[in-house]
Amino acid sequence: MSRPGIVVLGTPRSGTTLLRRLLDAHPNIACPPETYVLSGAARFLHEETFAQGLKIGALFGLGYAGFEEADVLARLRAFAFGFFEEHAEKAGKQRWAEKTAFDAFHVPAIRRLCAGHVKFVCLHRHGLDVAASIAELVDKTGGFVEELHRYVTRYPQPLEAYARAWVDTATAIEDLAQAESDDALSIRYERLTEDPEAVLREVLAFVDEPWDDGIVERALGSSENVGFGDWKTYARAKVDTRSVQRWKSLPAATQSMLAEVCNPTLRRLGYDAVATEADDEDARRRYELGLLLGRLKKED
Amino acid sequence: MALTRDALVKYLEDKARVDLSDVKDDTELFSSGTIDSFAMVDLLVFLEKHTGTKMGPEDITLDNLDSVGRILAFAAEQAR
Numbered sequence: 165m166s167r168p169g170i171v172v173l174g175t176p177r178s179g180t181t182l183l184r185r186l187l188d189a190h191p192n193i194a195c196p197p198e199t200y201v202l203s204g205a206a207r208f209l210h211e212e213t214f215a216q217g218l219k220i221g222a223l224f225g226l227g228y229a230g231f232e233e234a235d236v237l238a239r240l241r242a243f244a245f246g247f248f249e250e251h252a253e254k255a256g257k258q259r260w261a262e263k264t265a266f267d268a269f270h271v272p273a274i275r276r277l278c279a280g281h282v283k284f285v286c287l288h289r290h291g292l293d294v295a296a297s298i299a300e301l302v303d304k305t306g307g308f309v310e311e312l313h314r315y316v317t318r319y320p321q322p323l324e325a326y327a328r329a330w331v332d333t334a335t336a337i338e339d340l341a342q343a344e345s346d347d348a349l350s351i352r353y354e355r356l357t358e359d360p361e362a363v364l365r366e367v368l369a370f371v372d373e374p375w376d377d378g379i380v381e382r383a384l385g386s387s388e389n390v391g392f393g394d395w396k397t398y399a400r401a402k403v404d405t406r407s408v409q410r411w412k413s414l415p416a417a418t419q420s421m422l423a424e425v426c427n428p429t430l431r432r433l434g435y436d437a438v439a440t441e442a443d444d445e446d447a448r449r450r451y452e453l454g455l456l457l458g459r460l461k462k463e464d
Numbered sequence: 465m466a467l468t469r470d471a472l473v474k475y476l477e478d479k480a481r482v483d484l485s486d487v488k489d490d491t492e493l494f495s496s497g498t499i500d501s502f503a504m505v506d507l508l509v510f511l512e513k514h515t516g517t518k519m520g521p522e523d524i525t526l527d528n529l530d531s532v533g534r535i536l537a538f539a540a541e542q543a544r
Contacts (some may be wrong), residue, residue, distance in 0.1 A: 306494040412478035415506060446509065456524045457501055 169248055170348075170371050171202065171278055172263035173271060174287030174339070175333040176312075179353040182403065183287055186264045186364050189383035192373055194252035194341035195261035195332035205244045205277055206270035212297060241277055251324055259373075267310040269329075279344055283371050286341040287432050288334055289353035291426035292411030292419065295326040302326075323418060325424040352434075353408075358401045394438070411438075417447045467514055472532060475510060478501040479542040489533030495526055504529070511535070515542040 170187065172195075174180040183192075188195040211221030226236050248260035268276055299322060302308060308316055312329055319325035322361050341348040349370040356363045368375055384402055411419065423438035431437055473484050474501075476493070480503040493499040499507070507529070512519060530537040 409478065410481060413481045413503070415502065416509065449512070450505055450509055453512075453519070453524075454501070454505045456519070456521055457504055457508065459521065459524075 167259050167372070168281045168283060169245060169259065169278075171262035171267075171274070171282045172261065172287060172338045173268055173274070173286045174263075174265065174353075175268045175289065175330050175337070176265035177301060178265075178289035179356055180263050180287055182356065182360075182364060183285070184261070186360065186380065187263075187367070189259045189379045190373060192258045192442065193261050193371075194248075194255040194257040194259070196251050196265060198247075198266075199262065199351050200262040200266070200272050201244050201247055201248065202262060202277070203267050203310075205240055205271045206267075206273035209273040209276060209358050228455060237277060237292065240381070243279060243434050245281075248261060251304050253355045266309060266311055267339060268333035269339055271333070275344070279340075279347070282347070284340060284348040285367055286337045286348055286350045287292050287356070288337070288350060290332065290409070290411065290435055291327055291330040291430055292414070292438060293353075293407065293409065295323050295422060295426075296410050296414060297407065298326040298329070299323055300397070310459060321421070323414075323422060323424060327422045331426060331429045333435065354405070357403050357405045357408060359366045362372045399416055415450065415463050416441070466543065467536060469532060469536060472535060472539075476507065476532075478504070479506045484532075486520075487532055489536075490531050492530050493532070494530050507535070511539055511542070514540055517542045 170383055172180055172183055174183075184195045184197075187193050208222055209332070211219055211223065214220045223236055227233060245260075248262050251443075252258070252260040288333050298312070301323070302312070309380065312326070315325040315329045316322060338350065342349045349367065351363055351367065364380065365375055368379070380403070411422070419438055420440045423440045427437040427440070469489075473497060476482070476485050480499050482498055484498075487493075487521060492500075494504055508519060510526065519520070523542075526536060529535055
């Protein structure tokens, strides 16, 4: 029996492209640029409750047509995994891995499809850093993917919207990691950037692959196999920690607002909670000092 | 507690996302654009909390705030 595939899950802007490059540099593992295959499969599994509690969706519709749920899932799995297997075969590798950052918004369906058939590597990053990084991404790209837009339409403050998206996705990923604990490993972006070799050794041991000397340097030195994914990581030849704790540059009031949203999830994931010390008086004083500083700039 | 140089530089690095490891005491920070207005407002709030004082218009000058050395001297003066 071939070895199970590897599915990387992490909120967008959590270092998933970096991890993809590291995995793809292993001689046994082929991890293509983002394919969106699993989120596509998740959409196939989308279901909703219609009038009077009737559930509708492909599984229910096909169920009425005589197709067993397990059979439908097996066919969908074979269809999705078939692309990964073929890609690995073309790359001359024994095993596939898959990561598409926006899969994080479809975790329950991906779990339904993949659990028991893959190894999950779950990547977490500090929620305030994720929110700040998404803000930067949106600013540069000038728009939202559908999954993020849903949050932006609900929350008028963009950073709060991104923080809410992080809470939901990180929670879904950690729920999966705990429920599938034999087949899931949780790692952190902060450790990955601080000591990529140590974390990669941990990941490779988890998926039963041997360590390969020079894999980190090879991964970062290669400009091949570039596709969808974080454009910034492709421009970097070494891993650094510059993006860790960037949230500290946010104004205190913004930190406090985001802390209210993120702290329970931060604690659950083992991060320190962010202080929520700013209050209305702080915000007012900040504004006053900003006005005074503006006068200084005019005089300068 | 007196504001130390290390604590101030770390605070400015966190707020402004700049590398100040080689900054000199007289390196211009605000007038050179190294520290922007947002980071400077954060610094003012930080200094008020640290010294337990409230700044007035007369305090917010380049003489007091444009370099690590000037900020430390100003903070020490305010804390007296």
